[in-house]
Amino acid sequence: MVTGLLRPDAGSVTVHGIDVWAKPVDAKRSTGVLPDHLRLFDRLTGAQFLHYAGTLRGLDAATVRKRSADLVAVFGLEDAVNRLVADYSTGMRKKVALAAAMIHSPRLLVLDEPFESVDPVSAATVIEILQRYVSAGGTVVLSSHGMDLIQRVCDRVAIIVSGRVLAQGTVDEVRGTGTLEERFVELAGGRTVAEGMEWLHSFSD
Numbered sequence: 001m002v003t004g005l006l007r008p009d010a011g012s013v014t015v016h017g018i019d020v021w022a023k024p025v026d027a028k029r030s031t032g033v034l035p036d037h038l039r040l041f042d043r044l045t046g047a048q049f050l051h052y053a054g055t056l057r058g059l060d061a062a063t064v065r066k067r068s069a070d071l072v073a074v075f076g077l078e079d080a081v082n083r084l085v086a087d088y089s090t091g092m093r094k095k096v097a098l099a100a101a102m103i104h105s106p107r108l109l110v111l112d113e114p115f116e117s118v119d120p121v122s123a124a125t126v127i128e129i130l131q132r133y134v135s136a137g138g139t140v141v142l143s144s145h146g147m148d149l150i151q152r153v154c155d156r157v158a159i160i161v162s163g164r165v166l167a168q169g170t171v172d173e174v175r176g177t178g179t180l181e182e183r184f185v186e187l188a189g190g191r192t193v194a195e196g197m198e199w200l201h202s203f204s205d
Contacts, residue, residue, distance in 0.1 A: 001013055001020075002015070002020065002031075002110055002141065003020075003028075003031060003033045003110050004020050004021070004024050004027060004028055004031075005033075005035070007021070008021075013027075014027075015027045015030055015031055015107070015108050016030055016107055016108070018030065029057075029058075029104075029106075030106055030107045030108055031106050031107075031108045031109075031110060032101035032102055032104065032106035032108070032109045032110070033101055033109075033110050033111075034094075034097055034098050034101045034109070034110070034111045034112060034114055035112050036112040036113045036116070036143075038093075038097050040085050040093060040096070040097060041085065042084065042085050042086035043084060043085075043086065044084070044085055045081065045082050045083060045084055045085065046072070046077055046080055046081040046082070046083065046085060046088070046096050047068065047072075047081045047082055049085055049096060049100060050064070050068040050071065050072070050081075050096070050099060050100055050103060051064055051065075051068065053100035053101075053103050053104075054067065054068065054103045054104065057103065057104035058104070059103070059104060064103070067103050067105075068099075068103065071099035071102065071103060072099070074125065074129060075095040075096070075098070075099055075122065075125070075126075076095075076121075076122060076125070077092065077095060077096060077099070080092055080096075089117075090116075090117035091117045091118045091119055091122065094114065094115075094116065094117060094118050095118065095122060095126075098111070098114055098126065102133075106138075107137075107138060107139065108138070108139045108140075108141070109130070109133070109138065109139070109140045109141070110141045110143075111140060111141070111142050111143070112143045112144075113143065113144055113145070114126065114142065114144075115144070115146065115149060127153055130153075131153070142154060147179065147180040147181035147184055148180075148181070150171075150180060151171055151175065151179065151180040151181075154171060155170065155171070156168070156169065156170055156171070157169070157170075157171055157174050157180065158174075159174065159183065159184055159187050159188075161187060161188050161189075166187045167183065167187060
C-alpha cells in the first residue's frame with residue numbers, strides 16, 4: 001500500500017508529504033521498491049536491466065552508466081553484469097533488483113526480504129550501504145521474518161500479524177526483556193506444542 005501496488009481499504013499514505021493515491025507518479029518518483037519474488041526481465045543482461053531501470057526513472061544515459069558502474073562494483077556483480085539475468089543465482093537476482101531500486105536515488109526504499117538467499121559478505125555490504133543511505137537522510141522500510149537481522153539493523157519496528165499492527169516502537173520498546181523473536185512468537189499466538197511424532201526418534205537404521 002505504501003508503494004502504490006495495493007489499494008488500501010481505508011486511510012491514506014503519504015511519502016514525504018505526497019499522497020501516494022492522489023499523486024501516484026510523484027510519490028513513486030521518490031520511492032524505490034524491492035518486492036519479494038520479483039519477476040525480472042530474464043532475457044536482458046544485468047547491464048541492460050540496470051539501463052532499463054535508470055531510463056525508466058528518467059535518468060540520462062551518462063548518469064545511468066555512471067550509477068550502474070558504481071552499483072555493480074558495490075554489489076560485486078562485475079563478473080555477472082554482461083550475462084543474462086536468467087543465468088543469475090537467486091542471490092545475484094536479489095542484488096541486481098536492489099541496485100535497480102536504488103539507481104534513481106529515491107528518498108524512500110521499501111524492501112521486502114532483501115537479504116533472502118544473499119551470502120553473508122554481500123549482506124554485510126548491503127547493510128553498510130543502507131546505513132550510509134539513512135545517515136544521509138534516506139528512509140528504509142524493511143519487511144523480513146529474520147528477527148535477528150531486524151533487531152540488529154533497524155531503529156524502529158512494527159509487528160504485523162494478519163494485517164494488524166500488534167506492537168510498534170523502538171526495538172527495545174517492542175522486544176521488552178526478551179528477544180524480538182520471542183516477542184513476535186508471543187504476539188502471533190505462541191509456539192505449536194510439538195507432541196507426538198515419537199517415530200522420528202526411532203531412526204531408520
